[in-house]
Amino acid sequence: MGARHPPRSLRSLRGRAAGRRVSTHPAPPFDAWAWLQACNETALANLDPRAWVAPLRERRLAALLNVAQRDSPLYRRRWGGARTLADLEPVSKTELMQGFDDWATDRAITREGAEALLADPASLSDAWLGRYLVWSSSGTSGEPGIFVQDAASLAAYDAIDSLRLRGPVHAPGLWGMGRTFAYVGATGGHFAGVASVERLRRLAWAPWAPRVQVLSVQTPLPALAAALQAMSPQVLVTYPSCAVALAALQQAGDLHLRLDELWLGGEQLSAAQRQQLGQTFACPVRNNYGASECYSIACACALGRLHLNDDWVLLETLDRQGRPVAPGETAHTVALTNLANRTQPLLRYVLTDRVRYLTHPCACGSHFPAIEVQGRADDTLVLPAAGGRKAVLLPLALESVIEEAGGVTQFQLLQLSAKSLELRLAPAAPGTPGVADPAAAHARCAAALDAFLRAHGAQGVHITRGRQAPCRDARSGKLRRVIGLQDGPSEPPQQTAAGHRARRST
Numbered sequence: 370m371g372a373r374h375p376p377r378s379l380r381s382l383r384g385r386a387a388g389r390r391v392s393t394h395p396a397p398p399f400d401a402w403a404w405l406q407a408c409n410e411t412a413l414a415n416l417d418p419r420a421w422v423a424p425l426r427e428r429r430l431a432a433l434l435n436v437a438q439r440d441s442p443l444y445r446r447r448w449g450g451a452r453t454l455a456d457l458e459p460v461s462k463t464e465l466m467q468g469f470d471d472w473a474t475d476r477a478i479t480r481e482g483a484e485a486l487l488a489d490p491a492s493l494s495d496a497w498l499g500r501y502l503v504w505s506s507s508g509t510s511g512e513p514g515i516f517v518q519d520a521a522s523l524a525a526y527d528a529i530d531s532l533r534l535r536g537p538v539h540a541p542g543l544w545g546m547g548r549t550f551a552y553v554g555a556t557g558g559h560f561a562g563v564a565s566v567e568r569l570r571r572l573a574w575a576p577w578a579p580r581v582q583v584l585s586v587q588t589p590l591p592a593l594a595a596a597l598q599a600m601s602p603q604v605l606v607t608y609p610s611c612a613v614a615l616a617a618l619q620q621a622g623d624l625h626l627r628l629d630e631l632w633l634g635g636e637q638l639s640a641a642q643r644q645q646l647g648q649t650f651a652c653p654v655r656n657n658y659g660a661s662e663c664y665s666i667a668c669a670c671a672l673g674r675l676h677l678n679d680d681w682v683l684l685e686t687l688d689r690q691g692r693p694v695a696p697g698e699t700a701h702t703v704a705l706t707n708l709a710n711r712t713q714p715l716l717r718y719v720l721t722d723r724v725r726y727l728t729h730p731c732a733c734g735s736h737f738p739a740i741e742v743q744g745r746a747d748d749t750l751v752l753p754a755a756g757g758r759k760a761v762l763l764p765l766a767l768e769s770v771i772e773e774a775g776g777v778t779q780f781q782l783l784q785l786s787a788k789s790l791e792l793r794l795a796p797a798a799p800g801t802p803g804v805a806d807p808a809a810a811h812a813r814c815a816a817a818l819d820a821f822l823r824a825h826g827a828q829g830v831h832i833t834r835g836r837q838a839p840c841r842d843a844r845s846g847k848l849r850r851v852i853g854l855q856d857g858p859s860e861p862p863q864q865t866a867a868g869h870r871a872r873r874s875t
């Protein structure tokens with residue numbers, strides 16, 4: 370789902386610390402009382418949504434508004450004469466990042482301090498200032514975001530994962546005890562997913578706790594498959610595009626995973642993909658919609674519909690002018706209010722997701738509102754390899770190579786022919802994100818891509834520099850960053866990438 374969010378959720382389980390480093394780093398944040406309270410309240414809302422959801426939501430909103438107005442200089446200024454949340458102007462990531470030191474309700478939280486933590490790979494999942502988890506988004510919308518989670522918000526995400534994402538009954542392996550979880554995701558930074566997994570591993574202590582292993586999505590597919598086969602996980606957590614590529618190997622008899630569950634997030638999951646994955650792996654497919662800003666916005670039910678966790682999250686669907694749209698209509702943007710995090714409040718925070726509230730109740734019987742999210746729809750590229758074979762390149766892996774090695778976030782990679790790729794970079798313009806020196810940036814990206822393609826076995830692929838800026842899809846309005854051959858080269862309207870939000874949240 371453009372939804373971006375990958376698989377995050379290992380958190381709710383306790384991972385065995387097999388192989389973890391012995392470290393002097395502060396243990397990840399965890400508050401047993403907050404965890405019990407979040408689980409208890411989430412369970413009550415599950416049991417009787419009509420009785421519990423609205424009171425819980427109102428209580429949490431009142432507490433959030435109170436602490437934000439009292440302790441956040443940024444929100445105190447913005448609040449002005451507003452009387453209710455609806456009177457508050459929506460806030461952008463750019464505004465929050467520019468006012469970072471005034472944003473949080475704890476004055477010890479500074480951008481300088483957070484950036485210092487994020488610059489140290491060894492500090493992944495460390496409790497910052499003794500009590501916070503910090504992660505960053507990769508900045509597909511132009512600027513990376515830095516998000517600080519307190520123990521209470523982590524407890525809420527844990528509770529949602531355990532009690533909603535996995536469904537009311539998730540035997541075998543209640544809480545994942547004794548099972549092996551494989552996480553395949555972006556590992557090149559303090560992203561929400563990998564930070565969550567690392568937190569899980571470090572918090573684990575019981576011998577019956579699940580084993581959690583992490584693999585980079587940049588691993589060449591054959592090596593990834595071999596590693597997974599050796600690991601024999603019961604639960605695989607990854608992006609839809611990665612699961613689909615692995616399913617093709619499973620169907621061909623080159624992979625023999627026996628999964629109990631498949632957890633997905635971070636990209637669009639189509640109904641056809643969901644069905645194919647469920648059949649191929651013969652297990653339930655769990656899907657969620659989350660973001661770096663709020664890890665657990667909605668969870669898919671057994672029918673594949675996303676249900677908003679509206680006891681923990683407010684999600685307003687808005688048109689281009691910021692006015693509410695009617696249920697059933699697709700929003701231009703959404704305003705997110707995260708009721709779980711009182712340390713770094715997000716009140717009417719703008720996400721460029723195209724969300725629609727469904728007007729009919731879901732056949733699953735859930736009372737949580739059903740939504741549709743038009744999410745990321747980047748392509749997996751298939752390129753020629755030695756011996757007539759094919760090299761399969763996942764979109765997230767290609768994107769992270771370009772981002773990390775090239776230092777850019779605004780780009781578009783198009784496959785023009787079997788052996789030809791074109792890379793388009795957004796030029797710098799006043800007030801917009803872009804590339805200051807396109808020639809140098811392209812050279813860095815092309816070199817990194819070339820090395821990456823060779824490592825995956827691709828041969829004879831030529832990468833050219835696109836002369837036009839990345840363009841949004843004319844139909845969906847979304848910026849697709851990797852476009853495969855099946856869609857042909859696109860020559861749509863001239864619109865600079867102002868992109869989509871970071872999906873590497875997980």
Ligand SMILES: [Zn+2]
Binds near residue numbers: 671672673676735
């Ligand atoms: Zn449903």
